Each structure stands twice: as structure tokens, then as C-alpha cells.
Amino acid sequence: MTPAQVPWAAWLLFASPVTAILLGFFVLRRKPEWTHLPILASCAIVTASAFALAARVYTGHSFDLNLFRFAEAGTWAIDFGLRVDGPGVAVLAMVAFVGSLIHLYAAGYMKGDPAFGRFFLIFHLFFLAMIGLLTANNFVQLYLFWELVGVCSYLLVGHYHQKESARKAALKAFMTNRVGDFGLLLALLLIVLQFKITHFHLLYLKVASGAAFELLPLIGLLLVWAACAKSAQFPLYFWLPDAMEGPTPTSALMHAATMVTAGVFLLVRAWPLLAVVPGLPDLIAWIGAFTALSAAIIAGTRKDLKRILAYSTVSHLGLMMLALGLGQVGVALFHLIVHGFFKAALFLCAGNIAHALHQPTANVDDVGGLQKSMRLTYLSFLLAACSLAGLFPFGGFFSKDAVLDAAWHRGGGLAAMGMLVAAGSAFYIFRMLFLAFYGCRPEQKRAPHAHEAEPILGVPVLFLALGAAAAGLLKGPIERFVTAGFRGLPSGLPGLEVVLNLPGEPLLPHLNMTVALLGTLMAALGAFAAWRLTMSDPGFDWRWRGGPVEALFDSDFGYKKLVDGFAAAVSRSAGFVGRVLDKGGVDGLVEGTTGFVRAAGGAIARSAQGRINDYLWWMLAGTAILVVRVLR
């Protein structure tokens, strides 16, 4: 395949966002309130292109080719190219569709913001970065977009930068991701050292050849570390709940489509490398299960609506990691895509609530009984919540069932934790639903002015919610996409026809009746508990607060203190190095030479104070030496 044969759609994926951003930056500078127009057009083009590509891949026309040489020195070289294969294009279609709806929503939500133009440009760049990440064909290219995603999220989280909390959250997000990038950058360097190439498919072939690569375990570990930062997994999850300081569309885009999914996607891309390292898949599974369960518990105790959803994202990403660690790449992707729909819908619903209250965010103290006044939002929220909780026949049921099925087959702690997460998810989302939309408890403020959002805010949410409800239908196509991605490519680089003998079955499991029933039972249990503690005992949520238990949950079981302590230690040590060691020590030594020279000069000066007698003595001594020299 040559670049000329690359379908138009693939070029458009990049050309239209770049054009829109350049237009917005240069041409519409004086009309920032129009910035969103080319960008929305670009979203439409990107979505159409993504679906066109998906259709091509679906019919067996995946491709992977190198376009140009990025860097070269001697025998060392890195090529950039385009890889349009099943996993990439499946996520791409979801990102394009969900992302475009969020763009539309943002056009309404951000209207009147003084930095409307800047927001939209960065927002679209964020989107573009994710598209690039999904179509990269090698690790360096992926890293490029990975970092771009990080920078855009930094700028968006810090959008309301007059607020200190927003600045702190932005910095925390970026620095945590930077700590994760330490792993990715090092892994990249090690990959180059070990394999001399970074191209995904050639790496798969090399690893599949069965040769021993001694650096592979380290590479795998570092990649998992990087994914933990980006996908907000323990021990690097803590930035994500704070990142909701950004405008709501940003949160929706970050949580559903463009940011946190990147980590899972990285592991999907690297899966053939990770799978051959003994113990590494188990590690991923345990990290995922642990994070999923802890985050689900914390999500059940939060008051801020967006914060509940943020912890929920952490929890669901944990489920994806769990599936991945169990070798179920397809399941992980399936859940990633379904999650994209319902999480985007939920965030935008939370945004609508805040918008109705004319507040940047809303928490359970502010609202209650919105069911009547915000019918459309309520309906969307209900659909998405059922999907998240995994109730039949909503989308989340199928994907979560697949994850639980994988864990069930492994059995033991992972299966138990999976089931508990199912219960926990249903609990926190229904708790949120009941608290926000039902009753209006005496502790909650009445919101008499709350009104339904205008159509530009309501319609995208409804679409997303419908998508979330129906996402179960995607199971078949995704199965096919996953197979298309790993079972060799029909064209492209030589040697790619070789069918890879991958460990782990990438196909999605069939519905297992036991697991399905058990999972539904757990979800029902969670939902019932939520009803019991919010509806039949409406004051419960306010009664238990204020004690040490709340402090325990507030500090994420003490982990936040540990992280803050670490950050403080780093800045203290920087202070020590900069002020004491460098200024006092090294520079002190240098500046000290002046003092030394001055002291030595002073000592000599004391012997020459201009007294004639002293000079006479010197003269005498000199003459004496001369006389002795002459006479001898």
C-alpha cells in the first residue's frame, strides 16, 4: 500500500481539525464567538470519516503504513505512519461520535465565557490529539499524542485559572501524568534499545517469534506505570477527581473519550508485549480490581455530583484494566466504548444541573427533586445510570457482564471483587440519582429556578444516553473489530500476513447465565441499598457525616496525605538544593575565593604599611643578598 492509496477519510481525520484550529486561531481572532463554527464542522467531518474508516476495517480493509521518517541517525531511525485497525478504529468511532456531541454541548454550555475562543481551540486540539493517538502506528508517535493529550487537559482543567483550586488541579493532573510519562519515555527508550524499532506490528512479530528479550519485563512494567497515571489507576489515580475543576464539557470529554481511555488503549496496543511477561497480566488485573473496588466505595460517599462521577470513572477504568489483565482485550475495549457513552451522558447531565442552578458545580446539598423540573435531563440520567449500573438490557449490562465473566472464570479474589464493584456501582449511581432527582430532603436547598436546559444542552445528552442504553448492540461489531486488529493485516508491510499466535482469547465471551444473574443480583442489591439509604431514610446522608469516618473517606483512606507529603518532600528538597546546597555551598565556595584573595592581600598589605624604616629593612636585606652573591 502506498500513501496514495490511503483513503480520503484517513487524511480528513487530521486535515479538518488542523484546518479548523488554524482558522480559529488566525482568521477568527477578532470574532472569538464564532470559533466554534469551523470546529463543529470539523467534528462532523471527523465523525463521518471515522465511521467510513470503521466500515472499511469492518469489511477487512485495515491498513498500516509508514508515511515519513521522523528521525534518523546512522542506523537509528524512527518512522511515523498511520495504523487504522480494528481496536483503533472502534475506539476512534466512539471518540469521534461522543466527542462531537460533547463539542455541540460545549458550544451551548460555554456561551458567553470570556475565553470562549481559547477554550474551543484547546478543546478541539484535545480531540485531535486523541485521534492521533488512536491512529499512531508506533510507540514514539503514540507518545507524541499522549503528551499532547496531557497538555490540552492541563490547559482545560486550568480554564478557570483565576481560581486557585483550578490551578492546583491542573498542575496536579499534569505532574501526575508527567510522573507516569517517566515510565512511558523510559519504556520507549528501552524498546528502541532492545528491538531497534518502535513500530507496533513489527514489535508484535518480534515478540511472537519466541526469542527471549531480557528487557521486556521492565518495559512492560513501565508501560503499566504509564497507563496507571493516564487512566487514573492506583497508585496514580488521585489527579482525576480534582480534574473536574475544568468546565463540565472538559470533564465529559476527558472521562469519556479523550484522556483517561488513552492509558487503557496504550495497554491494548502493547498487549502482545505485555502478555508474554510472566505475572504482568496478573499485576494489571489486581491493580484494576483494587482500584475499581476502592474507587467505587469512595464514590458512594461523595457529595459533589461531578466528584461522584470522577471516582466512578476511576472505578470503571479499573474494570477495564481487570479485563485486560485477564487477557480479555476485546472485553476491555467493549467496556471502554460503552463507558464512553454513559459517562459522557452522566457528566453532561451533571453539567445541566449546575447550569440550571447557575453554579460551576453542584453537590447534593444544592439540589433535590429535579425530576419534575428537568424532565429531559432526568430521563437521560436515568438511561445512563441504568447502563452504568449494568441493568438488563442497557449497554452497561453487556460490557460489565463480559468483565465479570472473565473475572468469574479466574475465580478467587478477582471474581469476588468484580461482583462487589457491580454492587458498588449500582449503589453510588442510584444514590446520586435519588438524591438529585427525587424527594427534596429538608437538608437540601430547594431550587425553585431550576429549569430544563435549552435544546443545545439537552439534545446531545439525550443522544448520548440513548447510545449508552443501546450500546449492547455493539458487541458483535466490536468482536469483529478486535479480531481484525490482531489477526494480521491484509496489506501493508511485508510479513504482516503472518497470523499472530496471541496468548489469551481476544474474542468476547458468550453470555454466561450464572454470571449474568449474579451480576444483576448484585446491581439490584446496590440499587436497593441506595433506595434504602436515600429514600426510606432521607436524612441518612447528612447524619453520618462529620465524624472520623467521613475524614477517612475524604482523604481516600489516608492516601491523599501520603501523596501531598511526597509532593511537599520534593519541593522541600528542591528548596534545599537550590537555596542551601547551590547558593550556599557551591556558589558560596566560588564567592568565597574573593574573600580568600582579599584576606591574602590583607596579610601582605600589613607587611607594607608605607613606613620608611620597613622599606629600609627590605633594602638592607636585598643589599645583603646582593653582596653575598657578588662576593661568592
Next chain:
Amino acid sequence: MSHPLTILWAAPLAGAAVCAFLGARARYAALAFSALFAGLAGALVLTLLANPALSVVNELGPVWAYGISYRLSADSLSIGLIALTAFLNLICVAASWELDVPAAYWACFLALASALTGVFLARDLFLFYVFWEATLVPMFFIIGLWGSSNRLHAAVKFFLFTFAGSVFMLLALLALVSAHHRATGVWTWDLAALDASALGAAAPLVFWGLVLGFAVKIPMIPLHTWLPDAHTEAPAAGSVMLAGVMLKMGVYGLLRIALPLFPELSFSALPILGGLAAFSTIYGALCAMAQTDLKRMIAYSSIAHLGFCLLGVLSRTSQGLVGGTLQLVNHGLTTGALFLMVGFLYERTHKRGLSDFGDLASRAPYLAFFFGFSTLASIGLPGLNGFVGEFMALSGALSVLPILAFAGVLGVTLAAAYALPAFQAVFWAPAGPGSVSAQVADLNLRERAVLWTLTGLMLWIGLAPMPWLAFFEPALRGLVR
């Protein structure tokens, strides 16, 4: 033009002389001669690109006593650095166009450009040393006459520190030449004719003498403390030349003299030199985190960046050498842009502390954009220039001594920890009491043009570095181990 290389270094010197006599209208002459110089350098680059076979331009003049000769030569490494010098010189003239400065200011910049060009061209070690020291004089005056409040101390410190370093270099060069004379009976300072075999057991001493001279210039920890002072006190354009080109002399000296003359010794010194370089990347970042003065912070970040250059160069792998050399250019562009912007702020407010500003993102959006862009380039965001150089340099270091690359990657991580909080304090945080943000007007057209040029190059190198890598590669091929 029968003496293209002589014309190259003499043109800015002639410009300096003209400026010195012109008085108030000197800036026009400075602009004209800077443009002429840049044009000449550009023509040389094009010549080299157009004739791939012509990899080196040579020029040999008279030979004087003790074998000292007028010997100039330019390969792609020299030409690349000269082009950088010419480009930054032009940028500096444009950036300080509206300053109220006497003719000597412009003359000093042109003289500096001339001396730097001489350093990159000379292939006779005596000539090299003369040009090397000649760079100190204009820079001394630039810092000492047009710097900020504590300028005299900084200028003297800069001069004495670097001069002390080059004394060791001179001793080493003398030892090298006289050993060659003892062994062969021929006096020569020709770099190509000299070799270290005549030195015998004294070779390590000579090598370390040279390295000491270069290390002060780079500057390598712990010989770096002149740099923050010099940068902080120098005028913005002076900082640009200092960071953009003068620091590169040290790495250039290693590449041109120390590595070719002592291939084995330099490799066995890798754990020490490379270790110091890797340490520089972390140490520089930590120091930068502790600074409260923008210029000081950028100065410390320079130390970290030069650490990456050194790591790559010392690894003696093709990707390391090419990446390290590209990083020299990158650092010139990125740090140059940052220093210029701090200079613009200083011109407007006479302040440059982190806490003196706030909320500039809404007051000066262009400045915020360019500063943010350059900051991201400086912390090695892929897609911008810094990443390419760092990645290649670290890749080279990893294949030789992995621990160095580990430390280097940690340095990359830490870079964000000083750059972004500083950016936030100046551009995002609300203006505090006593802030001078109200005096900050956004960039004017001239300043924007200067920064567009710099950021455009950053983006070009970041997205398509191949032409740059291919340009430098032939000159460095011989150094690959």
C-alpha cells in the same frame, strides 16, 4: 569571493567598527550588518545543502612563527552553529531595537558574533584560543555596561570564572603542541596534524585540562555558578547570546578537540563526565524549582538542558551525537525565546520576580501564548523541538550506560515541576498586591514577529527534524565509536 570563511567572520567585525563610529544611527548599521552576516551564513548553509559532496569548506592562510597558522574550515557542525549565531544575532538586534543604548551596544553584539564565528571556524588551535578568549570581551561589556542592578559583580565573576577555565585549556594546548614538537621536531598548531600519542603518560592531564576549560563554558556542575548571575544581570539580548551560543562553545570544543584527540580517554571518562551531565539534568531542575526570579530559573534550566546535550555527545553513538548537537540548536531557540520574553517584561516593568506578576494571560494574551509555547518546548513536549534532541540523546546514553539515561528521564520529568508553576504564577494566578502586571502591555508587532520566527522553528524541528538531523550527521559520523 576567494576567502569565504574570512569574509564570514570579518563581516560582523567590520560592522562593529562601523557601528562604533556612527553614534546615534548605529542601530541601522547593526541591523544591516547582522542581516548581511545572516545572509552569508545562510548562503553557506545553502552551498552545503546544494553540494552534498562538498562536506567541508577549507581556507589556509599564512603560517607564522612556531607553526601558528591561519587555518579555517567549516563542516556542517561549524556552519550549523554559525547559522545559529547569525540567526540569534539578528533576533537580538531586532529584539533590542527600541532600547535606548549607545552605539557601543550594537558594536559589542557584532564583535561577539564575529568572535563566535571565529571559534567555530578555526582549525588552528592558537587561532581557536584567540577567538575563544575574544568572545569574553564583548560579553563582559554587554553584561557590565547594560545589565541590571548587580551587573558589575556578575560581569567580573563571568570573566574571571571562564577565564580561569580557559587558562587550563591553554596549558593543555601548550603541552600538546610542545609534546608534538619534541616527538617530531615540527612546530604545529594544526588540529588535524596533532595527535595525543606524543603525550604519553601526560595524556590524561592534558585531556582533563581541556575538559576543564570546556566544562566551565558548558557549564557543567559544579562549575556552573557564574551562569545564573551572568544571565540574571545581562540584558535580554545578552542572555540570548550567552545561552544561545556561548554555552555551545563548550560542547563544540568537546566535539571538535577533546573527543577526536582523545577518543579512548574520553570514552573511559564517560562515567564521570556523563554522570555529571546526568546529575546536571536533575540538579538544574531542582535548583530551578527553588528560584523566585524568572531569569534565574531559566538560567538553571539551561544547565539541565546542556546536560542532555552532553549525555548525547558523550555517548558517542550516532543518535546521541546527532541528538545532542540538535539539542544545542533547540536550546538556543527555546531558551532564547524565553529570555527575550522575560526581557520584554523587564523593559516594561523593571521587574522579573515570579511574585511581581500575575494574571498576564488576560492582560497580554500573545505573551502568554508565546511563553506557554516556549515553556512546553523547553520541558520536552513531543511535537516541539526539545523532545527530539532529548529523546535521541537519551537513547544514545541508554545504549552505553543505562543509569545515565534513567537519571536523564527523571530530569525530563522534573522539568515540568519548575516550568509550569512559574508559568501559572506569572500568567494564571490573580495579580497580587504590589504586582506590576498593570504596566504590562501586550507584545507589539516587532516583538511578535521575532517570536513567531522562533516558535515556528521550534515547531518545524519538533514535527519534521529530519532535514536538521541529516544536516549535522555527516560532520559527526567520524566521532561514532
Next chain:
Amino acid sequence: MSLTAVVWATTGGLFSFGLAIVVLRRQLLAMLLGLELMLAAVNVSLVHHAGMFDDAEALAVVALVIAVAAAEAVVGLSLILRMRRGGRGADAALLTELQG
């Protein structure tokens, strides 16, 4: 004991005495005196040796030395006088302008 030995002892003693005065005393007048004493000692020695070697040039030098001693006394005394008028006494320790 020959005449030469006597002359050597006398002139040597006088010279050393003068030197000691110049070096040890801080009184400018005394120092000038010591200087004169040293010159006189050299002169005595010169006269004796001129007679011994029958050398007229040495006698010419003696005349020169006397002239130098006189000139030096003039300059020295006037400097001391100038200093006293300036109110600084005649103490060599107060003359520290050479320190710079």
C-alpha cells in the same frame, strides 16, 4: 696592628653605627645624621685606599661623595622642615603615603 686594620675597624664601625641609626631610629633628623655618618665612613675608607693604591680617581670620587652628601643634606633638611611646618613633626612612622 697595621694602619689598614685600624681604618677598616673604624670605618666599618662608623658605617654600621650609621646604618643602625637609619634603620632603627624613626626620628627623621637622626636618620639623616646616620646617613651622613655612613657616607663619611665610606669617604674615610676611600681616602685611605686611594693612598694605598695611589689612585687619583678614587680621590675624585671622594669629592663627588662629599657633594652628594651636601646635596642630600639640603634636600633632606628642607623636606624635614616642610614636614614640621605641616604640623606632622619629624617622625618617619607618620610618612605612610607610599602605602597608596
